Amino acid sequence: MASLDDQLLIDLSRGGDLDAFNALVERYQNAVYSVALRMCGNRAAAEDLTQNTFISAFQNIVRFRDGNFRAWLLRIARNATYDYLRRSKRGRELTVDEDVVSFAEIVESPAPGPEEQVLTAELGEAISQGLAELSADHRLSVVLVDIEGYKYEEAAEAMGVSLGTVKSRLNRARRQLRDFLKARPELLPGGMRL
Amino acid sequence: MIFNWRRLFGRRGEPDETAQAYIEGGSDPALEEEIRRLEDESPEEARDIEELRQTVEILRSVEPAKAPRSFAIQPDMLPERRRSPGFQLASIPVPAVAAAVIALFVGVLVTLNMTGTLRWGGDTETATVIQTVVAEKAVGAPMAEPTATPAAAVTAAVPVERVVEKEVARTERVVETVIVEKQVLGEAVVVVETVIVEKPVIITEKVVETVVVEKQVEGKSVVVVETVVVEKPVTRVETVVEKVVETVIVEKVVTATPTGLVDAEAEAAAPAPSPTAKSLAATTMPAPTPTATPAPTATATADPTATQAPTATATATPTTTPLPSPTATATSTPMPTATATATATSTPTPTPTATATATPLPTPAPTATAVPTPMPEPTPMPAVTDDRAPGLAVWQWLLLTGMVAIMAATWIYVRRRNAI
Numbered sequence: 001m002a003s004l005d006d007q008l009l010i011d012l013s014r015g016g017d018l019d020a021f022n023a024l025v026e027r028y029q030n031a032v033y034s035v036a037l038r039m040c041g042n043r044a045a046a047e048d049l050t051q052n053t054f055i056s057a058f059q060n061i062v063r064f065r066d067g068n069f070r071a072w073l074l075r076i077a078r079n080a081t082y083d084y085l086r087r088s089k090r091g092r093e094l095t096v097d098e099d100v101v102s103f104a105e106i107v108e109s110p111a112p113g114p115e116e117q118v119l120t121a122e123l124g125e126a127i128s129q130g131l132a133e134l135s136a137d138h139r140l141s142v143v144l145v146d147i148e149g150y151k152y153e154e155a156a157e158a159m160g161v162s163l164g165t166v167k168s169r170l171n172r173a174r175r176q177l178r179d180f181l182k183a184r185p186e187l188l189p190g191g192m193r194l
Numbered sequence: 195m196i197f198n199w200r201r202l203f204g205r206r207g208e209p210d211e212t213a214q215a216y217i218e219g220g221s222d223p224a225l226e227e228e229i230r231r232l233e234d235e236s237p238e239e240a241r242d243i244e245e246l247r248q249t250v251e252i253l254r255s256v257e258p259a260k261a262p263r264s265f266a267i268q269p270d271m272l273p274e275r276r277r278s279p280g281f282q283l284a285s286i287p288v289p290a291v292a293a294a295v296i297a298l299f300v301g302v303l304v305t306l307n308m309t310g311t312l313r314w315g316g317d318t319e320t321a322t323v324i325q326t327v328v329a330e331k332a333v334g335a336p337m338a339e340p341t342a343t344p345a346a347a348v349t350a351a352v353p354v355e356r357v358v359e360k361e362v363a364r365t366e367r368v369v370e371t372v373i374v375e376k377q378v379l380g381e382a383v384v385v386v387e388t389v390i391v392e393k394p395v396i397i398t399e400k401v402v403e404t405v406v407v408e409k410q411v412e413g414k415s416v417v418v419v420e421t422v423v424v425e426k427p428v429t430r431v432e433t434v435v436e437k438v439v440e441t442v443i444v445e446k447v448v449t450a451t452p453t454g455l456v457d458a459e460a461e462a463a464a465p466a467p468s469p470t471a472k473s474l475a476a477t478t479m480p481a482p483t484p485t486a487t488p489a490p491t492a493t494a495t496a497d498p499t500a501t502q503a504p505t506a507t508a509t510a511t512p513t514t515t516p517l518p519s520p521t522a523t524a525t526s527t528p529m530p531t532a533t534a535t536a537t538a539t540s541t542p543t544p545t546p547t548a549t550a551t552a553t554p555l556p557t558p559a560p561t562a563t564a565v566p567t568p569m570p571e572p573t574p575m576p577a578v579t580d581d582r583a584p585g586l587a588v589w590q591w592l593l594l595t596g597m598v599a600i601m602a603a604t605w606i607y608v609r610r611r612n613a614i
Contacts, residue, residue: 047263054265174250
């Protein structure tokens with residue numbers, strides 16, 4: 001089942017084949033979870049959002065027409081995340097609790113040494129705070145393009161906006177992040193001064 | 195490659211494709227060389243691009259997160275009953291549904307209009323509607339079963355289509371300039387506003403008045419009563435007569451025949467249709483009783499010194515002029531116009547006597563719109579034209595607004611469902 005291509009699995013899922021859909025889940029769960037985690041900054045919430053995204057996708061897979069399945073999933077995740085942010089009124093701020101993820105955990109560690117780990121933790125914290133300063137739309141554009149590395153077209157499809165809108169939001173978000181990091185040079189590792 | 199820094203930031207300060215590629219880590223050696231060569235020309239913009247490039251580089255150092263567990267769906271995670279894919283809201287062609295709803299609404303309006311249920315409320319009809327039946331004819335079958343079953347004739351409810359002349363009030367819209375004092379930012383401001391008000395039509399009519407005049411006739415003073423016509427502006431509701439086709443249910447005597455029920459009245463009146471045949475129970479208004487007082491008053495005073503008998507003529511008019519009876523009761527008596535002449539005669543005798551004789555006219559003159567209207571039968575139904583400004587009643591507005599709201603809500607709901 002895992003070796004079948006997406007379209008075949010989607011067709012099987014439309015017929016109610018849960019195993020086929022779970023193969024798709026295994027294929028895309030990292031992408032969905034990663035975006036949800038960056039957007040809400042909370043592990044438990046990100047897990048719930050990811051699970052709900054796949055359940056909603058399975059229930060509505062008959063509506064999926066030809067296109068990018070991953071972008072379709074990310075769009076469902078985006079809607080779920082926006083609803084979550086609205087409900088919790090946390091669109092521009094991330095509360096600190098034990099579930100809040102530290103970006104230090106997800107920043108690439110160039111070296112395993114203790115000094116490098118400290119630097120990585122500092123950088124992760126800086127990015128985390130900078131993203132929290134952005135609006136949900138701007139944050140999503142940065143997460144999709146700069147952190148997750150999606151192409152503009154796929155990001156536009158996932159965000160439900162035009163290509164130009166993605167570029168515009170991305171440019172503004174980068175500038176905001178740049179200004180944020182410049183204003184807090186102490187958060188950046190020594191070799192990464194802006 | 196000629197590299198223009200100004201060109202790098204186009205509208206709204208967004209970098210162009212070339213700068214974008216550099217910011218995102220483009221590794222074109224020619225591009226990097228150009229950037230280094232032109233850094234001296236625009237050091238600020240070059241630094242801006244470089245900072246953005248570093249920001250993106252920092253962001254890209256973030257490692258994608260991995261799912262901490264499997265998010266595979268278990269059957270018990272799904273709701274009790276998964277929706278059948280047979281009917282999906284998203285499959286509804288919303289524009290077609292909207293068009294169908296609009297067509298239905300228009301159809302309802304047209305139907306209501308044709309049946310007369312729809313009222314056009316653009317004009318005001320405030321006064322009592324006075325109507326005169328011009329023609330009528332029975333339409334359709336009797337509405338109710340006969341109430342009695344004698345051998346020949348029975349009474350049944352019969353729908354009758356009739357043309358009536360209605361007298362409705364006419365108003366006119368007048369543009370007026372008013373001075374209003376308003377509170378603007380806490381200060382009283384006098385504003386001149388132009389408003390449109392609906393007012394009854396002001397007309398001018400001639401009024402007959404009786405006056406007592408003292409005249410000199412051959413050196414003698416004679417008091418005579420004269421009738422003069424004075425033109426006075428009168429504010430009252432002017433009416434216009436409209437012909438309207440309406441259907442009413444009347445109780446009629448019908449004759450039972452093998453083929454059905456026949457209008458006995460119509461049969462009886464077939465050779466010579468009589469106007470009195472129209473005095474049916476379906477009158478919409480009771481006929482007002484004429485209250486004119488035909489008794490004329492004439493006063494003549496003769497001067498004993500007069501050598502020639504003066505002649506004075508007095509005309510008395512009734513104080514009230516009842517509206518002509520518009521009902522179908524053709525038997526109502528036309529109101530006589532109380533016209534009387536008074537003749538005063540004086541003779542030069544020592545004991546002058548004055549004789550005043552009031553003689554009502556023997557033939558009562560009906561007023562202009564008196565009741566006895568000819569009732570031609572059968573009469574082709576004239577087309578009803580309504581040139582008043584159309585407007586919708588409150589319930590129609592509510593219906594329209596409700597339907598639009600339902601359509602909008604459906605559209606939004608479907609859009610949200612499609613977006614999941």
